[in-house]
Amino acid sequence: MKNRFYRPLSLACISPGYFPDIALFIKNNGNFILYKNHDRKFTEADRQRLEWTSTQFLYVRSGDMDVVTEYLEHNLDSLLVRSDIDSGSKGTILYQTAANYVTDIFDEPDKTADIIRCRSLMRHLMKYVSGHEDALKALQAITSQNHYIFTHSVQVAALMMLVHDRLFALTHDEMIDVGVGSLLHDFGLVFLSGDLLDKPDALSAIEYHKVKQHTQKGYEHLHSAGTLGEVSLTIVRHHHEKYDGSGYPSGLKGDQIPRSAQLAALCDTFCAMTTDRPKHNAIPQTEALKIMGEEVGSSFNPELFKRFEAVVSGKTA
Template sequence: MGEHILKIHISELKPGMFVHDLSSEWTDTPFKKRFMVTDAGMVRRIQEYGIQELYVDTIKGDAPRGNFVPEDVVSRQLDGTIEELVKDSSPTISVSYTEEIAQARHLHEMAKDKVSNLLQDARMGKSIEAEQMEPVVAGMADSILRNPSAMMSLGRIRVADQYTFEHSVSVGTFLIAFARAQQLDEATIHQIGMGALLHDIGKTQVPEEILNKPGKLTDEEFAAMKSHAQRGHDLLASSSGISAIAQEVVVQHHERFDGTGYPRGLKGDQISTYGQMAAVVDVYDAITSDRCYHKGQTPTQVLRKLLEWSKFHFNPAVVQQFIKCVGIYPPGSLVRLSNQYLAVVLETDEARTLHPTVRQIFDIENRRPVKPRVINLQNESHSELKVVNFEDPQKWNIPLEQIIPR
């Protein structure tokens, strides 16, 4: 960040400017993540994809005329809003993280296996037997009711070549947790969870070289990629055991509140509540994850983006509810503490999202692992300790799968 990155309205964008951030989930547009605007036709194309506000780099390209807000000022304002949102929630757990993690891990592995098998069946043209997912969905929902932190922490552990089904399980976890936080009834939660676990099944009908292509897609490739939402709906509509709610999650998770999404360009309340929730969760998990063509961003960065994008692309109320649900420091995150130790976030319920329970694991000053120690930052005896920021596990060569308890 810096003063040279400025937020502007699309009407201010001119050829010669360098786009730093489209202020939209960039895989939902056929543009590179960052690029030079070469002509007026490119400006029109950006407008056609519903981009209203964006950031330009005034070092790499021309500066807009007038006074504009720098990116770091926008970020501070957004952080203040996020902290206000998470201040006044209530506890939602019935058992401790350490009591629940073993069962959550078992269910998480089972879900990955089931989703992987179903995606493989769909890829080979076999019929989709979604009923086999029902016990997994029910188990995940029960685990999240007991302690959502346990299941959510496991979503941070990823294998690079297993993105599609690991993303599906993670979206399932977050969407079930979100639905529980909204106090929806049990049957609806299960149907939402089923749709979430299968939301990307249409990608089995899209060539992998398109799904994994770094950088800009051609118009034809982008159209093929966008077809996955409708293809997924069509696959499941012909299968038994898939409810209307589950199908809404599948077909609507790329719709946008301002009508700029796909496949149907639905707008506002034309998108079901469950589709609106799925859209937010899908983007949250996608851009916090490492992928073959981009590095995942920290949860704080992504919450800022969701809040900012809710001005146009998402229902603001749904985004605010999701931020309250997931919190600033999601379980499984690696963080730096004010005592210069690294710790993994274990427990974070809605009442103490600013003061999570963490597992201290690494001495930064001496660059060495330490005997793990669980610290509740809400406890008065640790009132001097706080989370300073997120850290990248790869930077410290710390594999999260080894430090989240079994």
């Protein structure tokens, strides 16, 4: 995962006068061109100039991303209450920060032991999705620019928290556990080779068997860290179970599958289908729901799918 030399950063995350002193780049025809060096501050004039040219993203060297992530996480409280930042930009900042966190733990898996960082992000995410009807809109900005696996994790976490907020009366701590498990649901992929994850062709039977192991391996690593609750671990382990028992890793069937894992499967599938990703182009939400509806009774719980469909279609209060 260390071979990403440049990483995208939403312009909304770069506050004039506050952003760390690191070099920023613009992307032009596939080339990365220095916009400002590390010894020059990013100014309001810079921000206005970039907005005037409809620039949505700048780029930083991967080696500088730790500094950016620390800055965003440390300043998230103040950034999300500033009156000069609109709601959509705040969502972009929050989602970008969460995506940076996922990138960070994929690069250094042992950082998952520091669960305080993840819980803090989920508290902010819970507050944001419960207070904004269009809470998922800001995700569209980062999913097209960041590596799919990281933004997909954030997208699933946001949708999971939105669905739970609309449908169930969970306690604050239960909601945080749902968010943490959702954000880390694909963590086990870190144990697969990059060649396998990036393979452009269809996977062989042996390769697919290896990929299927990511749920159990992710669960075992996170369980051994001893910092995640049972709800979070259940989502990581069982989000690929199917209602008819044909899923993995345990072949659970029907209500044997915990509700949180059943909903994670719905959110995971929906987000994957409606977002551009390697080897697949995004499809409209209505088409995704139609296709998923054909899997009701086999992949998905009929009643949960019906309620899930109402949430993503905007038919719930």
